[in-house]
Amino acid sequence: MTYFEAFGLEPKLVVDVDDLQQRFYRLSRELHPDRFTRRPVEEQQQALEKTSVLNDGLRTLKDPIRRAEYVLKQHGFDIGEQRTKDVPPELLEEVFELNMALEESDREQLDGFRTKFAAMLGEIDGGLQGLFAAYDASQSRDDLQKIRGVLNRRRYIENLVQKIDSSI
Amino acid sequence: MAYSDKVLDHYNNPRNVGSLDKADPNVGTGMVGAPECGDVMKLQIKVNPETGVIDDAKFKTFGCGSAIASSSLATEWLRGKSVDEALAIKNTEIVAELALPPVKIHCSVLAEDAIKAAIADYKAKEEKRTPVGAVTA
Numbered sequence: 001m002t003y004f005e006a007f008g009l010e011p012k013l014v015v016d017v018d019d020l021q022q023r024f025y026r027l028s029r030e031l032h033p034d035r036f037t038r039r040p041v042e043e044q045q046q047a048l049e050k051t052s053v054l055n056d057g058l059r060t061l062k063d064p065i066r067r068a069e070y071v072l073k074q075h076g077f078d079i080g081e082q083r084t085k086d087v088p089p090e091l092l093e094e095v096f097e098l099n100m101a102l103e104e105s106d107r108e109q110l111d112g113f114r115t116k117f118a119a120m121l122g123e124i125d126g127g128l129q130g131l132f133a134a135y136d137a138s139q140s141r142d143d144l145q146k147i148r149g150v151l152n153r154r155r156y157i158e159n160l161v162q163k164i165d166s167s168i
Numbered sequence: 169m170a171y172s173d174k175v176l177d178h179y180n181n182p183r184n185v186g187s188l189d190k191a192d193p194n195v196g197t198g199m200v201g202a203p204e205c206g207d208v209m210k211l212q213i214k215v216n217p218e219t220g221v222i223d224d225a226k227f228k229t230f231g232c233g234s235a236i237a238s239s240s241l242a243t244e245w246l247r248g249k250s251v252d253e254a255l256a257i258k259n260t261e262i263v264a265e266l267a268l269p270p271v272k273i274h275c276s277v278l279a280e281d282a283i284k285a286a287i288a289d290y291k292a293k294e295e296k297r298t299p300v301g302a303v304t305a
Contacts (some may be wrong), residue, residue, distance in 0.1 A: 071254040092199045096208045127254040159206025 003057030003070065006050065013068060013132035014148075015061055024058045025065050035082055064128065065154070068147055075141065087152055095156045102163060115160050124154045170228050171233050172267040178237035186210040186226045193297055196290025198282040202274065207231030209239050211282035213246055215253070215290055222246050222254060227282075234272040238262050238279035246283065251290070257283055 004011040007023045031047045031054070039047075060066045073079045104112060128150060135143040171179065187210070188195045194215050201208040207230065214224040225243035229236045241262055246254050262268070262276035 033263075087201050087203060089199060090206055092201045095201065096199065096210060096228075096230070099208060101229075155203040156201075156206060159203075163206070 001053060002074065003053070003061055006053045006057045007061070008136055009061075011071065011074075013064075013071060014129075014136055015064075015067060020058065022060055024054060027054055047160070064125070064132070065131045065151065068128070068132070068151060072144055072148055072151075075144055077110055077144065079148075088149065091153055093155070094153075095160070098160055099163075101168075102160065110167065114161060114164050117157050117164075121154065121161075124150060124157070171237075174266050175233055175237040178240040178266070179233040182227075182236055182240040184203060184224075184226050184240065184247075187228060188214050188224065188226050193293050194290075196288070196293065197284040198285030198289060200278055200285055202231075202278060202279045205231065205235075205274075207233060207235050207275075207278060209278055209282045211239055211242060211279070211286050213286045213290060217253060220250050222249050222251065224246070231278075232272075232275065234266070234268055234275040235278060237266050238268070239277045239282060241265060242279045242283055251287055254283060255287055280299070 002011065005059060007027070009015070009020075009023075028051065031051045033044070035046045036047050060070050068077045091155065100114075101109065105113060128147065131143065131147050131150065135147065171248070178202070188197075190197050190212075194217055195214065196210045199208070200211075209227065209229040209231065211227045212225065213222045215221070216223045223276070225246040227239040227243050229239045243256060249257075257280065259273070259276040259280040262279055263273055268276055282291045
């Protein structure tokens with residue numbers, strides 16, 4: 001069962017988080033162990049298993065990035081692996097140059113970069129919203145590929161922010 | 169995680185850090201990366217057009233100690249090799265030389281990818297340089 005199925009949702013990237021939370025409460029109540037004390041052991045076991053899927057599902061679907069990574073993974077993208085072939089050269093070039101700039105920066109400049117990266121992440125997240133909606137409408141692999149590219153860039157920038165934080 | 173002495177040696181005294189002129193027709197540039205860990209690796213080779221031997225190799229890597237050591241070692245191995253010999257370098261040789269633990273094997277893979285990318289870039293330049301319809305002896 002997919003996380004979407006566990007919540008009775010369509011596999012869409014745009015999710016109403018309040019609705020998700022409500023579904024979680026309702027389903028968790030229905031599956032509460034107290035309700036199963038007089039039921040057969042197999043049913044008790046199933047309820048426990050479903051509760052565990054719901055917990056993982058809530059954590060995954062609530063967060064837009066984790067949600068997108070989950071959907072990408074389900075479509076066969078190699079998410080979370082340390083090696084990936086499809087990083088475009090422009091992105092590598094950009095990240096390389098940013099790393100070079102960080103290396104030569106003093107503390108004040110690093111603060112400037114931190115501000116800049118925060119703005120970039122904000123822009124990326126805004127852009128993702130549009131890409132999510134586009135995928136929900138098209139269900140096309142091309143749109144997933146675009147999202148994947150944006151997530152890679154986001155990950156790189158997050159890593160740069162961490163680098164600044166650990167060096168200051 | 170404890171790094172091996174060889175990784176530490178390359179990490180503390182990286183060989184051949186720097187860059188070569190990307191526009192030089194005899195220079196091949198490979199840029200690869202792993203978004204998951206934030207690594208970016210640039211590796212460049214300079215090929216002697218007369219002999220086909222790699223005269224110089226430089227790298228610059230942003231990443232963990234193993235990624236730096238893998239690319240540093242790669243540049244050491246590349247120098248003096250022909251392009252074809254360089255293509256035969258396998259990531260497993262880097263793993264063995266640096267005693268990389270399983271979780272760091274992807275760093276050696278990245279280095280092998282960088283070597284291949286640099287050579288591919290060099291070869292693409294070489295093909296472009298050979299004029300179409302040129303008379304060859």
